[in-house]
Amino acid sequence: MMDIAIDIASWVLLALGGVNLLIGGIGVLRMPDLYTRMHAASLTDSMGAILVILGIMLQAGLSLATVKLGVILVFLLLTSPTAANALAASALLAGVTPRTGQSLHLSDSEARE
Amino acid sequence: MTTLFGIFLLTLLMITGMAIVHTRNLFVAVMLMGIASLLIAASFFLLDAADVALTEAAIGAGISTVLFLGALALTSERERKRRRSLSTSSLLQFGIVGVVALIVIWATFDQPRLGSPSAPVQAHLTPWYIESTRDLIDIPNAVTAVLASFRGYDTLGEVVVVFTAGVGVLFLLGTGASSRAAGAPLSEDNAGLRHYLIPRILGRLLIPFILLLGFYVQFHGEYGPGGGFQAGAIIAASVILYALLEGEQRALSVIPQGVLLAMMAGGTLLFGAVGVAGIVLGSNFLDYSVLSEDPVNGQHWGILLIEMGIGITVAGVLISIFHAFAARATA
Numbered sequence: 001m002m003d004i005a006i007d008i009a010s011w012v013l014l015a016l017g018g019v020n021l022l023i024g025g026i027g028v029l030r031m032p033d034l035y036t037r038m039h040a041a042s043l044t045d046s047m048g049a050i051l052v053i054l055g056i057m058l059q060a061g062l063s064l065a066t067v068k069l070g071v072i073l074v075f076l077l078l079t080s081p082t083a084a085n086a087l088a089a090s091a092l093l094a095g096v097t098p099r100t101g102q103s104l105h106l107s108d109s110e111a112r113e
Numbered sequence: 114m115t116t117l118f119g120i121f122l123l124t125l126l127m128i129t130g131m132a133i134v135h136t137r138n139l140f141v142a143v144m145l146m147g148i149a150s151l152l153i154a155a156s157f158f159l160l161d162a163a164d165v166a167l168t169e170a171a172i173g174a175g176i177s178t179v180l181f182l183g184a185l186a187l188t189s190e191r192e193r194k195r196r197r198s199l200s201t202s203s204l205l206q207f208g209i210v211g212v213v214a215l216i217v218i219w220a221t222f223d224q225p226r227l228g229s230p231s232a233p234v235q236a237h238l239t240p241w242y243i244e245s246t247r248d249l250i251d252i253p254n255a256v257t258a259v260l261a262s263f264r265g266y267d268t269l270g271e272v273v274v275v276f277t278a279g280v281g282v283l284f285l286l287g288t289g290a291s292s293r294a295a296g297a298p299l300s301e302d303n304a305g306l307r308h309y310l311i312p313r314i315l316g317r318l319l320i321p322f323i324l325l326l327g328f329y330v331q332f333h334g335e336y337g338p339g340g341g342f343q344a345g346a347i348i349a350a351s352v353i354l355y356a357l358l359e360g361e362q363r364a365l366s367v368i369p370q371g372v373l374l375a376m377m378a379g380g381t382l383l384f385g386a387v388g389v390a391g392i393v394l395g396s397n398f399l400d401y402s403v404l405s406e407d408p409v410n411g412q413h414w415g416i417l418l419i420e421m422g423i424g425i426t427v428a429g430v431l432i433s434i435f436h437a438f439a440a441r442a443t444a
Contacts, residue, residue: 078315078318078319079315079319082311082312082315085311085312086309086311086312089309
């Protein structure tokens with residue numbers, strides 16, 4: 001009984017994590033400019049990592065693998081937002097301006113004209 | 114399941130490879146090459162080659178990307194436009210490539226299936242290595258035994274190649290010593306990311322752990338995946354991260370250029386000296402059994418020393434190449 005409950009919980013977490021990552025991927029393709037794309041990618045990436053690793057942790061049970069997964073999770077939660085921050089900061093420094101107002105509603109080719 | 118993952122990874126790898134060839138933007142090409150390396154590392158891991166996967170991930174996806182970006186800072190970001198017309202010479206090229214590809218594909222039909230137990234290499238060499246590792250060297254990781262002891266010549270050659278490559282890059286780009294001799298203070302250009310608080314704090318947090326991982330991989334290579342090549346790359350990565358965050362000058366004051374050059378040459382020399390020590394003590398070149406009273410113990414000493422030599426050389430070469438590029442880019 002307990003095993004089935006753990007299995008179900010772990011599969012729900014894994015599926016939710018996968019959905020998160022999928023949404024992030026769609027967001028990267030669909031969003032209009034660099035900053036919104038990064039917003040889509042970085043948030044879902046962190047959430048997806050948390051859910052997927054928690055799902056695998058449930059599968060691994062109380063073992064060394066769970067501890068390692070926890071360390072990996074801490075590492076990912078530290079690095080991936082920092083990488084997103086560094087990317088956005090350097091994009092702003094390089095002169096990429098966020099698209100606001102009217103230009104948001106235009107497609108890429110129209111905005112360039 | 115493994116086959117499915119393998120096919121998935123190799124398909125992604127092919128798509129990435131085509132994108133690398135197709136793109137004109139060299140920055141994009143560099144990023145895609147990092148992805149390609151990571152995919153190759155994942156497929157190596159799928160084939161249970163953890164040592165190679167670790168090397169590929171550390172060097173291919175990590176250090177090479179940084180070095181390519183350093184090289185891009187010296188050139189332009191976009192590839193020059195080529196002629197698009199199909200001339201006879203390009204048709205000839207296509208023809209030659211096509212014929213060679215067909216011959217190679219034809220040749221693979223004679224190869225034994227991947228991992229097949231009846232393949233010649235599994236029938237003679239591999240069992241011998243596995244048994245001899247247990248009897249002669251007595252360490253759990255047979256890969257390290259093959260790399261460091263049985264095929265010590267090859268590994269010495271590889272280390273000399275790494276050393277030579279480092280010397281070659283330094284000859285081409287210079288060590289940057291002349292521009293630094295003026296005692297250039299910390300200017301805006303070479304101050305790294307010092308004004309970005311978040312990456313710096315995180316870097317300070319992570320660099321000790323990356324270094325620790327590097328030393329673990331170095332000294333644990335006999336028991337698990339890892340060894341000198343991987344450890345050298347990881348240690349170099351932590352120093353390069355420090356240089357990116359705190360500025361190149363600071364990194365150079367931590368490990369000065371002279372020390373790096375001594376590391377490049379010293380590691381290679383250490384490897385060679387261990388080999389010569391075998392001759393002096395009355396056996397063959399790179400035979401570690403005579404290094405100690407007990408042959409197995411001697412093998413352990415030899416492997417420990419030459420892995421240390423490999424690690425020192427690889428770290429020295431990678432950090433030197435990074436500094437050479439960085440000095441050119443800011444000069």
